[in-house]
Amino acid sequence: MLEDILAGGASALGIRLPDGALRRYRQYLDALLSANEAFNLTAIEDEDRAARLHFLDALGLASRFDLSGKSVIDVGAGGGIPGLALKIAAPDMELTLLDAAAKKVDFLSRTAKALELSAHCVWGRAEELGREPAYRERYDAAVSRAVARLNALAELCMPFVRVGGHFLAMKAADSDQEMEEARPAIEKLGGRLADVREYTIPGTDILRRVAVIEKTAPTPERYPRRWAAIQKRAL
Secondary structure, three states: OHHHHHHHHHHHHOOOOOOOHHHHHHHHHHHHHHHHOOOOOOOOOOHHHHHHHHHHHHHHHHHHOOOOOOEEEEEOOOOOOOHHHHHHHOOOOEEEEEEOOHHHHHHHHHHHHHOOOOOEEEEOOHHHHOOOOOOOOOEEEEEEOOOOOHHHHHHHHHHHEEEEEEEEEEEEOOOHHHHHHHHHHHHHOOEEEEEEEEEEOOOOOOEEEEEEEEEOOOOOOOOOOOHHHHHHOOO
16 A cells, blocks of 8 residues: 555655655545546556655655755656655755656646645746746756756756855666766756765665755856757867
């Protein structure tokens, strides 16, 4: 049962869920699976697997980096993982959910409202909004579970982070080469790979990593480039 999996998994990760969190996770999953019939939000439609691979994966990030009370942007939010799942666990987090697909942003807005959670849901492309003063270097943290390689993802996400803040990239266990490859890009963008923190998703043998990238200097004005340029020639 979803509630039992989440309660046990959160405890195993050292996370104390606030009152009403399990109810909200249930509402969220029901909304996610219902909307998934109309457009693709998740490839995982089994309740138990969704509880672990979506919600407990997000809580794994929360167990390795405290986001309570921080301003956070989820870049490429999709169906809301990890951002909205993190917000349920830390309601005092100031959350922005950014996605380039209008239908997904509409889903996120409706779902956050139904869950009685405040979230700023934004439709746009990261490489464009990352240049706008309203968003550039305004956040304590950027998070992403996108599948892009870290050097490309860093160029999209780091412009949103204030100096002294962090970009938190969720990655698989076999990401050593990817992280080493991204170090020069991270440095060009005004950051440093400060730490790599690992966790195992409770109830599975899946090892996950959080690349903790500290913003040490402003990102040069020429970044981020257009997505086509990022794809053609990564930093």
